Amino acid sequence: MEKIYELAIVGAGPAGIATAVESYLQGMRDIVLLEKDTNHNSTIRKYYKENKRVDLEWKGQKVELNGRIHFIDGTKETTLDFFDEILQEHLVELQTQVEVQSIEKKEKYFEVHMAGKSILAKYVVVTIGRMGKPNKPSYKIPPSIRKKINYTTDKCSQDEKILVVGGGDSAVEYAVDLSEKNDVAICYRRESFRRANPTNQQNIADAIAQQDVRPILGININGLEDDNGRVKVLFSEVEAQSFDRVIYAIGGTTPSTFLASSGIEERDGKPVHNENYETNIKGLFVAGDITQESGGSIALGLNHGYDIACYIKGNDED
Numbered sequence: 001m002e003k004i005y006e007l008a009i010v011g012a013g014p015a016g017i018a019t020a021v022e023s024y025l026q027g028m029r030d031i032v033l034l035e036k037d038t039n040h041n042s043t044i045r046k047y048y049k050e051n052k053r054v055d056l057e058w059k060g061q062k063v064e065l066n067g068r069i070h071f072i073d074g075t076k077e078t079t080l081d082f083f084d085e086i087l088q089e090h091l092v093e094l095q096t097q098v099e100v101q102s103i104e105k106k107e108k109y110f111e112v113h114m115a116g117k118s119i120l121a122k123y124v125v126v127t128i129g130r131m132g133k134p135n136k137p138s139y140k141i142p143p144s145i146r147k148k149i150n151y152t153t154d155k156c157s158q159d160e161k162i163l164v165v166g167g168g169d170s171a172v173e174y175a176v177d178l179s180e181k182n183d184v185a186i187c188y189r190r191e192s193f194r195r196a197n198p199t200n201q202q203n204i205a206d207a208i209a210q211q212d213v214r215p216i217l218g219i220n221i222n223g224l225e226d227d228n229g230r231v232k233v234l235f236s237e238v239e240a241q242s243f244d245r246v247i248y249a250i251g252g253t254t255p256s257t258f259l260a261s262s263g264i265e266e267r268d269g270k271p272v273h274n275e276n277y278e279t280n281i282k283g284l285f286v287a288g289d290i291t292q293e294s295g296g297s298i299a300l301g302l303n304h305g306y307d308i309a310c311y312i313k314g315n316d317e318d
């Protein structure tokens with residue numbers, strides 16, 4: 001007979017791992033984590049730079065951890081090790097390189113569809129985040145300079161003239177870090193970095209004061225042009241400037257196609273859910289960044305995982 005999982009979780013980021021581990025700790029067995037990348041936590045692996053400081057209070061959000069996962073401030077590397085350890089300590093099956101395409105509610109169970117295979121599960125939690133598709137600018141990017149337009153710092157080397165676009169924690173961290181080896185400017189449509197957490201606000205203020213980072217604040221970008229292979233940035237109120245590279249750190253998008261293909265209602269850029277994170281489909285939940293219009297935090301995802309685990313435990317009819 002085909003195996004029926006008690007719980008299938010789509011996406012092995014912090015929210016997915018927390019849902020799995022907290023559910024295990026509540027006594028649930030037969031839990032599977034389905035991850036499209038080659039390992040868990042692809043957002044952290046891809047978007048965090050080496051040795052990045054990882055703050056529990058991201059975006060200045062104060063979050064008390066409710067569950068049994070004791071996450072603390074650290075670095076990219078200690079955070080990944082931490083998630084490795086908690087996955088190993090709890091018997092959760094992690095399947096990698098399986099991209100879930102849709103979830104279908106059958107009479108008693110859900111069918112979770114991936115390329116070439118499907119699995120059955122009693123409960124499903126979708127924790128696929130928002131960074132599968134990072135936000136892109138609304139203006140056209142000339143194809144000839146597309147390689148110079150990035151959404152992570154992976155391609156950066158040194159002695160480049162780089163423009164970072166954005167004003168949140170990620171943009172600030174990218175700008176400060178890159179300024180050690182590059183000539184960096186940061187462009188943000190607002191006048192200050194109030195969305196960033198206090199540490200990052202201090203770091204960017206110091207970098208600007210020491211002229212390591214050049215601020216272009218309160219200014220919008222109208223478009224980009226090819227300037228002999230460099231990126232010419234057309235600003236709204238100041239003269240155009242050319243850069244070797246432009247990095248957009250302006251968040252991610254709602255995975256609307258995925259939600260629609262699974263029948264999950266979306267409103268105002270977020271999946272609709274009740275106070276228990278259950279969607280319009282009974283037994284199908286959402287957690288983590290996907291529930292937040294402008295992204296959440298690791299701590300928030302951990303708390304969602306705990307809340308869902310408690311809810312399922314308290315309401316399971318079998």
Ligand SMILES: Cc1cc2nc3c(=O)[nH]c(=O)nc-3n(C[C@H](O)[C@H](O)[C@H](O)COP(=O)(O)OP(=O)(O)OC[C@H]3O[C@@H](n4cnc5c(N)ncnc54)[C@H](O)[C@@H]3O)c2cc1C
Pocket residue numbers: 010011012013014015016034035036037040041042043044047048053054055056057058098099100101127128129130131132170258287288289290295296297298299301
């Ligand atoms: C540059 C940067 C720096 C940050 N720094 C911090 C920080 O210091 N502290 C902090 O608390 N937060 C930080 N954040 C935010 C934090 O990373 C997110 O809030 C957190 O990762 C969200 O967790 P999640 O589990 O909801 O989603 P994600 O971490 O995005 O995980 C989603 C997972 O789902 C997988 N997936 C996607 N689609 C599918 C599919 N169809 N099938 C199967 N798997 C799929 C993805 O590959 C991924 O592994 C930062 C974010 C960025 C971009």
